Amino acid sequence: GAGVSQSPRYKVAKRGQDVALRCDPISGHVSLFWYQQALGQGPEFLTYFQNEAQLDKSGLPSDRFFAERPEGSVSTLKIQRTQQEDSAVYLCASSLIRLLTYEQYFGPGTRLTVT
Amino acid sequence: AQSVTQLDSHVSVSEGTPVLLRCNYSSSYSPSLFWYVQHPNKGLQLLLKYTSAATLVKGINGFEAEFKKSETSFHLTKPSAHMSDAAEYFCVVSDRSGGSNYKLTFGKGTLLTVNP
Numbered sequence: 001g002a003g004v005s006q007s008p009r010y011k012v013a014k015r016g017q018d019v020a021l022r023c024d025p026i027s028g029h030v031s032l033f034w035y036q037q038a039l040g041q042g043p044e045f046l047t048y049f050q051n052e053a054q055l056d057k058s059g060l061p062s063d064r065f066f067a068e069r070p071e072g073s074v075s076t077l078k079i080q081r082t083q084q085e086d087s088a089v090y091l092c093a094s095s096l097i098r099l100l101t102y103e104q105y106f107g108p109g110t111r112l113t114v115t
Numbered sequence: 116a117q118s119v120t121q122l123d124s125h126v127s128v129s130e131g132t133p134v135l136l137r138c139n140y141s142s143s144y145s146p147s148l149f150w151y152v153q154h155p156n157k158g159l160q161l162l163l164k165y166t167s168a169a170t171l172v173k174g175i176n177g178f179e180a181e182f183k184k185s186e187t188s189f190h191l192t193k194p195s196a197h198m199s200d201a202a203e204y205f206c207v208v209s210d211r212s213g214g215s216n217y218k219l220t221f222g223k224g225t226l227l228t229v230n231p
Contacts, residue, residue: 004158031217042205042221097217104219106159
């Protein structure tokens with residue numbers, strides 16, 4: 001079946017531009033996560049949605065980062081006034097959050113390069 | 116707080132020889148532990164998970180890991196490496212504490228290369 005998809009796969013932005021990254025989770029998955037993976041590092045948690053509710057945004061690095069999931073399916077991560085330190089791969093994951101499994105299914109990521 | 120330390124940033128093995136990727140974790144509560152694999156330009160794929168059932172966990176593609184609470188370790192092994200195993204491997208912990216039982220904390224990764 002279809003997995004998690006993300007678009008665009010690659011994005012180059014000039015410093016100061018705004019970008020929007022899209023995530024289509026697996027159909028029926030109520031939970032959605034965003035992670036940031038810097039070069040040579042493991043992914044780091046950014047934010048979490050259950051349906052349309054953003055229950056945790058503690059990992060967002062600054063107020064330039066904003067995420068939404070208005071209808072409880074597709075999600076968009078928006079970065080305003082991009083900076084060079086925002087260059088990273090942004091990963092989206094979705095999950096059913098069954099008790100004792102917590103398995104998250106990851107998309108291929110969007111590689112953002114800020115020049 | 117939870118954290119993961121992957122003891123080797125790079126492991127190189129010959130095809131057909133055993134694989135050992137080491138992971139130590141720190142968690143305030145009874146953790147769930149995972150190993151994910153990341154092939155170039157592909158999404159992270161779950162290899163196996165430990166969630167307080169059997170301490171020896173078998174995963175896909177012949178990988179397994181053993182949860183050792185006394186050593187706070189969750190090392191990943193495979194008896195015989197295949198060329199297709201070459202990838203980045205991440206050890207991951209979720210400690211189900213404080214209601215944030217969904218939050219995954221990743222190690223920095225171990226790059227596995229397999230030589231013919």
